[in-house]
Amino acid sequence: MRISRTELYSGRIMLVVLMVVTILPFISIFITALHPSNTVPRGLEWPAEPQWGNFIEAFNVANMTVLLGSSVYLVIAVVPIALIISTMAGFAIGQLRIPGSGILLALFVFGLTLPFSGIIVPLYYLERALGIYNTRLAIVLPLIALYMPFAVYWMRAHFVNMPIEISEAARVDGATLWDLFWRIHLPLARPPMASLGILMSVWTWNQFLLALVLVEDPAERTMAGALGAFQGHYATNVPLLCAGTILILLPTLIAFVLFQRQIISALLQGSVKG
């Protein structure tokens, strides 16, 4: 290797600086959160008397237990259903290659670039007409639907690459289509399903626009939706707002630390395939 010392150190210093720039915002809101409520502190000034109680106050004010429950509920309602129906569709399109699979695939792929704001207005009126506006279903159903283009595309990519011989062997043994799917292909599809599940969980947890428009009560929204409402109420009380933001970030941060490898690789694969 002939990398010169100056080059090596300047490169490494750049990386360290970038890490500091990335982390500094988190540190700044953490320090701000420790200042007395309703004061306007400086960005990086350690408070004379750290107010750890702010976190407890924010926990109560933000109704964190309810919020956590609501977000977990949404993830549990959305992700398994979206996973199973997209896997079934991906299986039929990619492995069975049913008549019309080309058109079906094109139809799903068409939705890949669709911005959520492109359909949010009619969704609102549609859900009022269906009587599900302002219930949790108002978020659950459209989210499942909005994940379909990506999820079907993703699972199809897996099934289209599975060797035909596996299916052939099972068919010779007299397996029905359902057996073939449920007993043979589903277990083999676990790795891509796991990545897809992680992706959809993160997206659901962080979903804001649907929660904002389709559910009025912050306690029934996603974490991100609730955070938006929290900001509306406490925009002037900066330390409390920062404490609440940290609390709402905490579950995501913990999940990221625990599963960082899986989350990063899922997000990267997701974009490469999508």
Next chain:
Amino acid sequence: MTTSDNRPAALAASRPTTKSKNARREAIIGWLFVLPALLMYAMFVLLPLLMSIQYSFFRWNGIGPMTWVGFDNYTRVLSDPDLLGTILNSFRLVFFFSFIPVALGLVVASVMHRMATGRLGAVSRTVLFLPQIIPLVAAGIIWGWLLALPGLINELLEAVGLSALTRAWLGDFTWALPAVGLIGVWVLLGFCTVLLWTGMSKLDPALYESARIDGASWFNEFISITVPLLRNEIGVCLTVTVIAALAAFDIVYISTAGGPGNATAVPGIQIYILAFTEQRIGPASALAVILTLLVLVIIIPIQRLNREIK
């Protein structure tokens, strides 16, 4: 079941009629596998999309009767400087959300690849990726405070003797949009860096080794090896970040709500305001249709370019 073919439906035409009945049955069962996904997609994505197109030809306040107005809503969106301005703003955001993270990400990733092969590289990838997984709403709140008058950015400027530059960044007509763009850089840089680094680590190390034996500098390596061989990854980064810019909503809504004036209004925000605070469903829907088409029209060439290179 005697057939050993796993694609009975596809081959139905070439099979004797005794089997074609079977094939048809299997085709129907196959379609039943797709049906749940297709129904959900049709009901909550395709139908609303059609409704968007329908609404865009009417004047409607959401409650009263709908009046047919033809293309009026479209001409209004494309002629009203405030509405057209939102589209221009989203192009400006592309520079920050897309161009800077991809360009800077290439540089950072290649530095990582060349000079931080060990622990420093691994740690920095994790750290840089962090903003990507938090809700964009949280990013908006955090930066809303950092960019405020008493916030960290101004404090740092004062610390280095640039107090003259301090201002309420998100409330300043000139600086609000770049400030929102900066939030996007913070969120997307790590994503692009890690994706590009992954691409680089798949390249044949011999390429870099022979270049280094020849005494190639970082810059030589960067221009003649890294960039040309990473076109595919660059295309992916561009696709993801351009969509993030054109369809931006969360960050803008939380940090500026489109203000001051219309300085940071993007289509997503404008659709929300038109439909849910001004009850002008027609123009909101016309803008929604234009936004949907705009994203398609911009992404397809990037994708096609990618495919050709593959």
